[in-house]
Every structure is written in C-alpha cells, then in structure tokens.
Amino acid sequence: MFVFALAVVFKLCSIQFIHGDKYRAMAQKRTIKAFEIPANRGNIYSADGSLLAMSIPKYDIAIDAVTSSEKNFKKYIKPLCDSLAAFTGKSSNSFEQKIKKARKTKNQYLLLLRNLSYSDFIRVRNFPLFKLGAVRGGFVYNQTTKREHPMGGIAERSIGYERIDENNYATRVGIDGAFGKDYLRGENGKRLKQKIGNGEWKPLRDANEIEAKDGYDIYTTIDVNIQDIAHHSLLGQLEKYEADHGCVVVMDVKTGEIKAISNLGRGKSGKYYERLNYAVGESHEPGSTFKVMAMMAALEDKVIDTSTVVDTKNGRKMFYGRPINDSGEGHGKISAARALEVSSNIGLATIVDDNYSKTPEKFLKRLRDWKLDQKLGVAIIGEGQPVIPKPGDKIWSRNALPSMAYGYNMQLTPLQTLAFYNAIANNGQLIKPRFLRAVKEFDRPIEIFEKEVLVDKLCSNQTLSKIKEILKNIVVRGTGKKLYSETFSMAGKTGTARTDYANYEEWRKDPKYVSSFAGYFPAENPKYSCIVVIHKPSTEVGFYGADVSGPVFKRIAQKIYTDTPLVEEIQTVEFKNPKVVQDFEKFNSVSNTYKTIMPDLVGMPAMDAVAFLENMEVDVKVKLNGSGVVTAQSISKNIKLKPNQTIVLDAS
Numbered sequence: 001m002f003v004f005a006l007a008v009v010f011k012l013c014s015i016q017f018i019h020g021d022k023y024r025a026m027a028q029k030r031t032i033k034a035f036e037i038p039a040n041r042g043n044i045y046s047a048d049g050s051l052l053a054m055s056i057p058k059y060d061i062a063i064d065a066v067t068s069s070e071k072n073f074k075k076y077i078k079p080l081c082d083s084l085a086a087f088t089g090k091s092s093n094s095f096e097q098k099i100k101k102a103r104k105t106k107n108q109y110l111l112l113l114r115n116l117s118y119s120d121f122i123r124v125r126n127f128p129l130f131k132l133g134a135v136r137g138g139f140v141y142n143q144t145t146k147r148e149h150p151m152g153g154i155a156e157r158s159i160g161y162e163r164i165d166e167n168n169y170a171t172r173v174g175i176d177g178a179f180g181k182d183y184l185r186g187e188n189g190k191r192l193k194q195k196i197g198n199g200e201w202k203p204l205r206d207a208n209e210i211e212a213k214d215g216y217d218i219y220t221t222i223d224v225n226i227q228d229i230a231h232h233s234l235l236g237q238l239e240k241y242e243a244d245h246g247c248v249v250v251m252d253v254k255t256g257e258i259k260a261i262s263n264l265g266r267g268k269s270g271k272y273y274e275r276l277n278y279a280v281g282e283s284h285e286p287g288s289t290f291k292v293m294a295m296m297a298a299l300e301d302k303v304i305d306t307s308t309v310v311d312t313k314n315g316r317k318m319f320y321g322r323p324i325n326d327s328g329e330g331h332g333k334i335s336a337a338r339a340l341e342v343s344s345n346i347g348l349a350t351i352v353d354d355n356y357s358k359t360p361e362k363f364l365k366r367l368r369d370w371k372l373d374q375k376l377g378v379a380i381i382g383e384g385q386p387v388i389p390k391p392g393d394k395i396w397s398r399n400a401l402p403s404m405a406y407g408y409n410m411q412l413t414p415l416q417t418l419a420f421y422n423a424i425a426n427n428g429q430l431i432k433p434r435f436l437r438a439v440k441e442f443d444r445p446i447e448i449f450e451k452e453v454l455v456d457k458l459c460s461n462q463t464l465s466k467i468k469e470i471l472k473n474i475v476v477r478g479t480g481k482k483l484y485s486e487t488f489s490m491a492g493k494t495g496t497a498r499t500d501y502a503n504y505e506e507w508r509k510d511p512k513y514v515s516s517f518a519g520y521f522p523a524e525n526p527k528y529s530c531i532v533v534i535h536k537p538s539t540e541v542g543f544y545g546a547d548v549s550g551p552v553f554k555r556i557a558q559k560i561y562t563d564t565p566l567v568e569e570i571q572t573v574e575f576k577n578p579k580v581v582q583d584f585e586k587f588n589s590v591s592n593t594y595k596t597i598m599p600d601l602v603g604m605p606a607m608d609a610v611a612f613l614e615n616m617e618v619d620v621k622v623k624l625n626g627s628g629v630v631t632a633q634s635i636s637k638n639i640k641l642k643p644n645q646t647i648v649l650d651a652s
Contacts, residue, residue: 031195039186040145042215044159044175046222047257047437052159053176055145059121061113064138065102068129072136073103076129083127084112087120108194109140147176154231155222157274158261158380158435174277175435178379179218183439183446186215216446219438221257226250226560230260233555234532238264238272241537241548245272247279247414248532248552249433250560251422253520255451256431259528260556278533283384283411287497288343288479288545289518289531290407293420294352295340296467297366300459303355306337306466312346320398324349324406340470341478343494345406352405360401364390371430371454372412376419378433387411407497414516418531421492421518423455424471425526428464430455472523480517480546483554490557491526492519494545499535512536515548521557530556598647600637601630606651619643626651 044053068076077096085092095112102110113124121141124130130139149156160174162185172180189212234248245265251258265275276282298304315330316323326344339347356363367373373388387410389395395409403409415433423430432452439446458464471491474480479494495516501507516533520526532549542548596618601609609630613622618641625648634648635641 032192033195034190035193037143037189037191037210037212038145039188039212040214041147041180041186042184042217044184045217045219046224046227047220047259048224049219050224051150052155052220052222053147053149056148057118057121058144058146059113059116059118060111060142060144061116061121061124062109062111062140062142063099063102063130064108064134064140065099065110066106066108066138067135068132068138069136072129072132076132076137079128080130083124087124087127088113151224151227153273155227155261155274157263157277158222158280160380172381174380175218175220178381179436179439183218184215187213189213216439216441218436219440220435221252221255221259221437222261222435223259226556227260227262229559230556231262231264233552233559234262234264234534235272237548237552238266238534241534241541241543243534243538243548244536245275245278246532246534246549247282248556249279249415249418249530250556251418251433251529253422253425253526253529256419256422256434257437258433258435277380277382278535279414279531280378280380281382281384281413283386283413284499284514284533284535285408285410285497286412286417287407287495287514287516288345289417289421289493289495289516290410290412291340291343291348291405292424292467292471292493293367293370293372294348294405295336295470296459296463297363298336298351298355299463299466300366301355301362304336304351306335306470308336308351309333310336310339310344310347310350312339312344312350315346317346317350319349319353319402322399324402337466337470337473340493341474343474343479348405349402353402356401357398360391363401364388369455370420370458372416372420376416376432376454378415379435383415384411384413386413386416407495414531414533417516417518418529419454420458421520421531422529423458424464424467425491425520425529428458428461429453430458468523471519475519475523479544480550482546483550485554485558488521488558488561489523490519490521490554491523492517492530492553494550496543496545511539511543513539513543515543515545517545517549517553519553521561528557528560532556596641598633598635598637598639598641601633601649604630606630606649609649609651613647616641618645621646623648624651625649628652 040057041055043051043055046052077099081092081095081099084095099110116124125139129137131137133139147161149159158174160172160176160178162177162180163171172178176184190210192209230248230250234246238246247263248260249258250260261279263274263276263278264272266272267275299306311333312326312331314332315326315328324345326346331342331344334342334344334347336347336351339351352363367388373386375383375385389400389409400409419430419433430453432454434449434452436449438448468491471493472489474493475484475490480492483490495518497514498507498511499514500512514533514535515537516531518531520529530553532552534548537543537548596616601612606624606627606629610622610624613620620641621644623646628651630649630651632650
C-alpha cells in the first residue's frame with residue numbers, strides 16, 4: 001500500500017511538474033479555438049445611390065451566468081429580466097429562473113435572443129448587467145451577416161450573389177459574384193472561443209482579437225427607374241404571350257453603361273422570376289436581327305448598294321438543294337434596302353451568296369473585325385460563347401453562308417447583339433457594355449471604371465448613314481411599322497427565329513420561335529439602345545418579333561422619356577421676374593445685415609419673413625396671422641431681440 005501510494009504521488013508530480021506544460025497546452029488546445037469573424041460584405045448601389053444589395057448584421061445574445069460577481073448579479077438580475085421581458089413579450093420570471101439555474105449549474109453560455117438587428121443589439125447591450133460588459137456583466141454575443149435585396153426580385157439575377165459551401169466551393173452569380181473576391185468580400189477577423197460543453201463555444205475577449213475589415217461598396221450603372229420600367233414591361237408581355245422566358249437590356253449609347261437588365265423565366269407554378277441571366281449567358285441563333293450585320297458587310301465591301309435590285313421570287317427560292325422561304329407570298333424584285341426593311345430571308349441570302357460564295361473568308365473576316373466571334377469580356381461571370389462557323393468546321397456547308405445571312409447556323413447572346421446595334425447608334429464605335437461605375441470605401445474612391453472601346457470604327461460614315469436610314473424606315477414602313485409613332489422616333493430591327501427545330505416533323509406539330517427586337521431611340525441623336533428577346537411565345541397568341549418583343553421596346557422607350565426626361569435635351573428658357581428678383585435681393589440683404597436685431601419685414605412675402613426669423617442667431621418664436629405679404633410686425637425695426645421672444649406678423 002505504501003509503495004502504491006508512493007507511485008501515485010510520483011505520477012502526480014510527474015504530470016504536474018515534468019509534463020505539466022505539455023498537458024496544459026493540450027487542454028488549452030482542446031477547449032480554446034480560434035474562429036473567424038465574418039466581415040460585412042460591401043453594399044451594391046444603383047447609379048443614383050439606391051441600395052440594390054446590402055449585408056444585414058444579425059446578432060445572437062447569450063449570458064455567461066458565472067462571470068459576474070455575486071453583488072452585481074443580485075443587484076441587476078431582476079432589472080435585466082424585466083428589460084428582456086419588455087423586449088420579447090415573455091415573462092420576467094421565466095427569464096429570471098432560467099438565468100439563476102444557469103448560474104447554479106455553472107453555465108457560461110445561455111442563449112437568450114436570436115437574429116437581432118443592429119439597432120436591437122445596441123438596445124439589448126445597454127440592458128442592466130449587460131452594460132457592465134463581458135467580464136463584469138456576462139454579456140456574450142455572436143454576429144452573423146445576411147444578404148438582402150431591397151428591390152426584391154427586380155434585377156435579382158444580375159445583382160447576383162456569392163455562396164461558399166463547406167468545401168470552400170464558390171458559386172458566383174451576377175455583379176455580386178463577379179466582384180465579391182476583389183471588392184465586396186472584405187477580410188475576416190479572428191476571435192478565440194472557449195468550449196463549454198454540449199457543443200457550445202463561448203466567445204472570449206482578449207488583446208489578440210483581430211477585427212474584421214468590411215468590404216468595399218460597389219456603385220453600378222443601373223438606373224432604378226429604367227430598371228423598373230424594363231422589368232414590368234417584359235413581365236407583362238411574357239404573361240400575355242405565355243412565353244417560356246425572356247430578357248431585356250437597356251444601354252447608354254455614348255458610355256456603354258447598362259441602365260437596366262431584366263431576365264425572367266417561368267417556373268413550375270407559372271409565375272415568372274429571375275431564374276438565369278439569359279441576356280449575358282444564353283447564346284442562340286439571332287434570326288433576322290443579324291441581317292443588319294450581313295447588309296453592313298456587303299455595303300462596306302461595296303459589293304452592293306442600297307438600290308441594288310434583288311429578286312426574292314414569289315417567297316421561295318432554292319439554295320444548293322435547300323429551300324429558303326419568306327413570310328407571305330414574297331416580294332418579287334426589290335431593292336436591297338427594301339429587302340432589309342421587309343426582312344426578306346431570300347433577299348439577304350441572295351446578297352451574301354451572290355457576292356461571297358466563292359470568297360467566304362472575306363465575309364467572315366468582316367465579322368471577325370467587328371469582334372462578333374469573341375466574347376465581349378463583360379465583368380459578369382458566365383458570358384455565352386458566340387459561334388461564327390468557318391470553312392472546315394463541322395457545321396460548315398455550302399448552305400452556311402446563305403443561312404448566316406438571315407441569322408441561322410450561328411449563335412450570339414442578346415448582349416453581344418445589342419453591343420453591335422449600340423455601335424451603329426454611336427457612329428460606329430463599338431463599346432464594351434459596362435455594369436460598374438466605381439468602387440468606394442465610404443466616400444473614398446478605390447477604383448473608377450471608364451468607357452472601354454473595343455472597335456474604334458466599324459465602318460465608313462457612308463455605310464453607317466445608309467444603315468441608320470434603313471433601321472429608321474423599318475419602324476416607319478417595314479416589319480416594325482406597328483411600332484411607329486408620329487410623336488416619338490425609334491430605329492431598329494425585328495427578329496423571328498425558329499428554335500428547337502432539329503426534329504422538323506416534331507417542330508411542325510409544335511412550332512417554337514424566338515422573337516426579338518433590337519434598336520435605339522430616339523432615331524436622331526440616340527440616347528439609349530435596347531434589345532428585347534422572348535423565347536417560345538404561344539403561337540396561338542402570336543410569335544412575330546414586331547408583335548411580341550417590339551411592344552416591349554416601344555413601351556420602355558416611351559416610358560423612359562415620359563418618366564425620366566433627358567435633361568440635356570430640354571431647352572432652358574431663362575426668364576427673370578422683376579418682382580421675384582426684387583424679393584430675393586431684399587431677403588438676401590436683410591439676412592446678411594440683421595442677426596440679432598429686428599429687421600423691417602413689412603412688404604416681404606410672409607413665408608420668407610417666417611423663414612428669416614426662424615434662422616436668426618437668436619432663437620425666437622414666430623406667430624403668423626394671415627398669408628401673402630407682411631403688413632405689420634409686433635416688434636419695431638432695430639430692436640434687439642431676446643431668446644424665446646414671440647414675434648407676431650400680420651399678413652394679407
């Protein structure tokens with residue numbers, strides 16, 4: 001027994017003194033661990049400073065029921081529970097019993113409140129006992145952040161998000177996803193937490209705590225008014241035509257700033273919401289909107305002129321054993337300009353095939369020079385890849401060029417098509433579409449984003465002039481004539497393309513189309529360009545671009561100019577009313593002379609007199625009888641005023 005006791009004593013001494021540091025370090029490692037403090041993600045703002053996305057801090061409040069002294073605990077427990085009861089609506093007694101039990105059982109982390117806002121957190125932090133702090137009052141809190149979109153579902157996909165799972169795999173969508181890593185995310189802090197049992201960790205406060213550094217704020221180019229107009233215009237048309245999905249983009253002609261982008265798809269319930277960013281990511285056959293590119297290439301290469309006669313037959317013509325059709329009964333022999341106005345498939349296919357079939361590379365080089373075979377390189381992740389086939393490709397054949405002439409056998413995204421139309425409106429300068437204006441830390445600029453030119457000049461001024469005239473005439477007398485308005489000018493091109501037609505027999509039973517309209521407004525001195533693309537409208541209601549997508553374009557254009565008039569296009573008429581000038585000069589003179597002495601206000605407009613007295617250096621009370629011009633004042637001119645003195649003004 002004595003030997004056994006000696007062995008125990010020896011072992012205890014060995015653990016305590018020889019290996020003590022090792023075991024204490026192991027215990028510390030198991031019970032204290034460093035946790036990250038998540039940084040608040042930067043906000044995303046519209047062009048006018050409206051919030052598009054913001055991080056809302058949320059707080060969980062707990063109490064360390066052991067750390068406070070017996071004196072403080074007894075003194076403040078009742079007032080604390082009364083405050084918690086008033087805050088939550090629960091009984092004070094239930095809180096008191098719970099906290100006292102936690103103190104008795106040595107509970108150092110009793111969770112009391114969850115998901116508090118910052119203002120509520122500040123309020124609770126100042127409750128009795130809690131306001132003594134973490135050590136003396138046992139106040140413990142844990143902060144998390146939640147991302148919210150104040151505008152709801154409008155532009156939700158384009159604003160986007162960044163989500164990182166437990167395996168550190170990131171899903172990045174829209175502006176939030178594209179700029180999260182570089183700007184929005186911020187730098188996480190570090191905080192030690194102590195394990196207190198039952199899987200709970202209590203935050204510790206010490207000098208080694210590293211505060212989180214919040215992310216920068218992003219200011220986008222989005223205009224909330226135009227965004228609202230675009231969203232609801234598209235939504236209404238999708239519902240009317242029972243379409244599968246659609247998108248609309250509005251772009252500033254001169255700067256390339258995206259003023260609005262809306263992407264709506266139909267869910268299982270039949271409701272439309274922002275499912276995918278179709279405008280940026282969905283490549284598809286553009287159909288007739290590409291005819292403008294084909295015509296421009298032919299005009300710039302001088303293989304035709306707008307007056308060149310093209311035989312469109314009776315609406316059906318064979319190209320290398322395959323028929324190409326026009327809608328209706330055909331147009332016969334018409335000019336090249338008219339072929340584009342009426343959107344003749346045969347007309348454009350004939351122009352391209354007659355002039356480029358032996359030298360297809362000449363036509364394709366023109367498209368490459370215009371960057372149509374390349375992504376725009378926009379900031380948003382997931383831009384669709386354009387497809388422009390060339391000889392030797394799997395999809396190349398003798399019919400490739402005629403098909404491309406009217407927008408088939410190739411692919412572009414809506415944003416890529418819009419950028420080209422915007423270049424036409426911008427006198428031939430191709431600009432990269434831009435979603436950001438600036439990155440800021442509060443009001444301090446971190447980075448400013450400027451206009452980026454991709455192609456300085458697409459073509460000659462002569463070609464541009466001819467194309468602009470045709471685009472204007474398309475709305476006046478061509479396929480877009482339903483959109484024509486005598487009071488408001490627009491220019492653009494309709495598009496109607498078959499989709500999902502690989503199995504032609506199945507397609508004939510259930511035909512599907514992509515309806516589009518791309519253009520700019522006003523036709524003279526354009527301010528905005530716009531594209532509308534709607535997929536798979538109900539053929540029972542309608543499917544032509546002029547009927548389905550065109551009205552969205554027109555509604556957006558007219559509402560922008562009705563609701564948000566262009567300041568630079570309003571002529572300022574300077575007119576000086578002598579009476580107004582006289583009143584202003586008198587008010588200005590009096591306000592600069594009289595600070596504490598009663599002025600002569602007789603003859604001054606009553607509201608100006610009241611405003612003047614209320615802004616003097618002496619705090620006085622003003623009582624006004626009547627309205628109009630001051631006729632009498634209760635205190636004479638040049639009398640020194642006293643604080644809280646009442647002045648009565650009579651006016652008529």
